[in-house]
Amino acid sequence: MSIKKKLFGVLADGREVYSYTLKNANGMSVKILNYGGTIVKLKVADRNGCFTDVVGGYDCLDSYVGADGYQGALIGRFGNRINKGKFTLEGVDYTLFINNNDNHLHGGEFGFDKKLWDAETFDGDEPVLKLHIVSPDGDEGYPGNLDLTVTYKLTSENGLSIRYEATTDKSTPLNLTNHTYFNLGGYASGSIHSLELMIDADTYLPTDERLIPTGEMRSVSGTPFDFRTPKKIGTDINSECLDIKLAGGYDHCFNFTGGKTAEPIKRCELYDEKSGRVMSVYTNQPCVQFYSGNFLTNEKYPFKGGYPQRVQTLLCLETQHMPDSINQDGFTDCVLRPGEKYDFTTEYRFSVK
Ligand code: BGC
Numbered sequence: 001m002s003i004k005k006k007l008f009g010v011l012a013d014g015r016e017v018y019s020y021t022l023k024n025a026n027g028m029s030v031k032i033l034n035y036g037g038t039i040v041k042l043k044v045a046d047r048n049g050c051f052t053d054v055v056g057g058y059d060c061l062d063s064y065v066g067a068d069g070y071q072g073a074l075i076g077r078f079g080n081r082i083n084k085g086k087f088t089l090e091g092v093d094y095t096l097f098i099n100n101n102d103n104h105l106h107g108g109e110f111g112f113d114k115k116l117w118d119a120e121t122f123d124g125d126e127p128v129l130k131l132h133i134v135s136p137d138g139d140e141g142y143p144g145n146l147d148l149t150v151t152y153k154l155t156s157e158n159g160l161s162i163r164y165e166a167t168t169d170k171s172t173p174l175n176l177t178n179h180t181y182f183n184l185g186g187y188a189s190g191s192i193h194s195l196e197l198m199i200d201a202d203t204y205l206p207t208d209e210r211l212i213p214t215g216e217m218r219s220v221s222g223t224p225f226d227f228r229t230p231k232k233i234g235t236d237i238n239s240e241c242l243d244i245k246l247a248g249g250y251d252h253c254f255n256f257t258g259g260k261t262a263e264p265i266k267r268c269e270l271y272d273e274k275s276g277r278v279m280s281v282y283t284n285q286p287c288v289q290f291y292s293g294n295f296l297t298n299e300k301y302p303f304k305g306g307y308p309q310r311v312q313t314l315l316c317l318e319t320q321h322m323p324d325s326i327n328q329d330g331f332t333d334c335v336l337r338p339g340e341k342y343d344f345t346t347e348y349r350f351s352v353k
Contacts, residue, residue, distance in 0.1 A: 085098045
């Protein structure tokens with residue numbers, strides 16, 4: 001319906017960063033940067049028609065450059081962790097940048113969240129922002145020139161759809177996601193414990209203390225990880241279960257029942273009783289990392305309007321392949337090969353109850 005472009009800030013090397021605000025006919029809007037393809041603001045109506053910003057983020061570019069929380073950003077080449085930043089592919093050993101204890105996390109030092117993307121807009125009933133980069137052979141240690149397009153679309157049905165399309169000239173692990181932090185009561189409304197969550201997953205991946213999956217796919221039955229029937233996030237978040245203790249809450253990969261699908265289907269649903277807002281997550285990806293914001297403690301980078309970071313006040317539902325899947329037998333295939341096309345879509349669709 002409308003797209004507004006505005007200068008957001010200037011990087012240390014002089015490159016300009018722009019924000020693009022897409023709005024649909026219902027008044028829902030999303031503000032996205034060409035830096036990291038970062039979602040800065042997402043205004044969604046409650047059951048009384050009042051709009052609130054439901055995503056975490058900062059007021060200025062310096063915070064997006066300096067902070068380490070990946071607020072709202074596109075993640076790649078590999079979402080989540082690769083054990084010790086090492087893998088072997090087609091007989092060749094690769095070493096990646098280490099940025100999380102002794103692991104590689106979210107694409108490394110200058111992952112896709114730190115890139116300035118080429119942007120193109122297409123206005124209409126469903127406004128679109130199309131972002132493009134080429135990640136060169138050797139980028140952060142990964143093989144192959146990767147050509148990547150991410151298309152954000154704001155639909156007439158109040159969906160924010162994100163399509164990831166990529167090709168490569170050498171085989172490479174690839175696991176793209178978006179790292180937006182949500183709280184349906186508003187980003188500054190406090191704890192996420194009262195939100196109700198459904199995840200269509202019958203197994204999850206236990207991890208070691210470095211948050212690397214152990215290799216086991218464990219049934220959610222009888223564990224704090226069973227969200228097949230909607231459950232308040234706070235119900236089991238302080239459980240004595242070892243997997244919860246190791247992560248300080250939820251920070252786990254949930255494997256969707258039946259695996260990836262040809263077309264996006266509803267896999268998660270988040271509901272806030274107070275505001276009536278519902279967020280349904282449609283995807284054709286095989287898994288989701290449910291991260292309950294356990295590390296939101298960085299006092300140096302307050303959120304928009306000076307609101308301080310607080311643990312478990314925002315959560316991520318990062319649709320993805322399995323973490324460390326490049327090193328683990330029996331995990332989802334995360335390799336994109338020459339001649340293949342990577343093509344996944346995730347939509348966060350909003351409604352009220
Ligand atoms: C990971 C967390 C990590 C966070 C921010 C999430 O995707 O699962 O362990 O702390 O990203 O980097």
